Amino acid sequence: MRFDTPVLLYGAGREALSTRAFLAAQQPDLKVFVTVDSGTADIPDTEQIDISDLPAAIAAKRFGLIVKSPGVSRYKPVFEAAREAGIPVTSNLNLWGAAYRHDRTVIAITGTKGKSTTATLVHLMLTRSGLDAGLAGNVGVAPLEIGDKHAIVVFELSSYQTSDMNFLADVAALTNLYPEHVDWHGSVERYYADKLHLVDRDGNFAVALGAAARGNALVAKAVRDHRRLLPDLTPEQNRVIENAVSHSRLRGAHNLDNALLAAQIALGTGGTLEGIVQGIAAFRPLPHRLEEHVFGGVTVVNDSISTTPEATKAALAAYPGRRIALIAGGHEREQDYAELAGLLAQRGVTVVATLPVTGERLAAAARKRAPGIDVFEVPHLEAALDALLDVREKFDTIILSPGAPSYNQFKNFEERGARFVELCRTRFQP
Incomplete structure (x- = not known):
């Protein structure tokens, strides 16, 4: 992958750091700018553009690509100005897709709540099944940091990331859908659309839905073709998983739902029932989650x-x-x-x-x-x-x-x- 013009990083968090490392590895002499809405940006080998100077920098085309951090709303007027100037806006996730998506199995999990637990469980279940799987996104590491290290990549994705995700997953999963992040998306309706963009797509991929997502009319419409849905668990598989959860650190009915969804995904991507049980036993609650x-x-x-x-x-x-x-x-x-x-x-x-x-x-x-x-x-x-x-x-x-x-x-x-x-x-x- 080669970049013909300088790149601007908008945001200076974990993803921006991994994007800068990726760009340095791809093209050591590439000029990289960084801007943040407030404060200073501690990103190595970058030149900071003050946020007040950004419109002028766009008009002057000082850079040819903007890599936006997830926490920065894609609906900021400055991004429309960039597109009108012919400067595309992308993300760490989409750069990963362009560089590493080929020949990998991608499992992408989103939802208003439960996505981190579900993604962590899927990763544990697959690795305990003997499969080469990595975990990235909002848990694990940033997409570009995981690179091409694993044959299977489990992504935990927020609505900020799914909103402009430009490649397809092999399995797209949704835990549930409730109003959230209105300040970033501008409206509940746009939040729903951006979240459902993970599944509301043309293409050949499987879909897995959590218990709270299955009865949602918006989700049903977004799935389009229900032949996409992964097979349901059998009654025996349900009993085995429920028993495993009852002896694990997963607390509450919502976490049983997360485990059942994770098991459905794991079985659909080569996991074994034994590996699923071992993954549940290995789970440790994530910090700040019960x-x-x-x-x-x-x-x-x-x-x-x-x-x-x-x-x-x-x-x-x-x-x-x-x-x-x-x-x-x-x-x-x-x-x-x-x-x-x-x-x-x-x-x-x-x-x-x-x-x-x-x-x-x-x-x-x-x-x-x-x-x-x-x-x-x-x-x-x-x-x-x-x-x-x-x-x-x-x-x-x-x-x-x-x-x-x-x-x-x-x-x-x-x-x-x-x-x-x-x-x-x-x-x-x-």
Whole structure:
């Protein structure tokens, strides 16, 4: 692969670093620029273009290709200006497709929730079946970093990545579909279309659907030809997988659904039932996904990756019989908390502490639909834990499952989750 003109990296995260390494390996003398929406970009061997100077740089055609990081919305007006100037916009994933897609089996997994767990399980199941499989995307490594190292590549892909993915997977899988990421996509409808772009394509590829995706009319339309669907698991295979999950670290009905979908994908791409069972046994929960700790007799559950009400509902369902203090709320993405509020009491929630800004809506809905639950509206995570300390006798489990992103108070969900665990440690550890 050769580049005839300089390249601009828009964004400076993990994918941008792997893109820069790929370009250096392909063409050491290639001129590479970088721009970020704020701050400085620590990308080696690049020249930074200030974001305010980007329109002029596009007009002057200082570069001939833009490689956009996933977190940068493709709907920014600057990208339309670039296309009008004849400058294409691509991604780390699409560069991988151009360089390495040939002669590889590609499994691409997306969905509003559960995609990381499902992709991790598929990878474990395939490797335990003796197959040469790698894991990339939002878990594992960046696409260009995995390169041509494996015969099978399992990609965990966000809607940011599927929106302009320009090559086909051999197996395209969707776990579920709920409203999310409206700020990036501009509307729920466009989020759905960008997410479903993984399957709503012409071409010869198989499709696998999670339990929550199968009854969705939008998904059914996107699949087009239902002969694409992988064969269902047999009753015996279902029983074997359910038994394996019951003895594993996979907690909750939603994770059983993830395991069943992963098994269907693994069997459809050469995995064995024995390898599937071994993969389930080998699974370890990913950080910030129902990550458990115990401090001073209190079970502390870090589910900071939860950014939708559906994810919060799944987290609560994973702890039946507990008396739960829930901490929820965060960045505004037009989330609807009415249904979640109606489920709180039956899921064992006794106390709710809500965080700005969406916590205001959750608190109002909880007071209306679950009047027997203590509700605390607090300004930040520290205040939430202080409020819970005052009613310590009302719960045995604290779950941080915000049902919203973290950007209004934290850099990312990882920072939010780590802060939560540390605050619990200092307050509840004897």
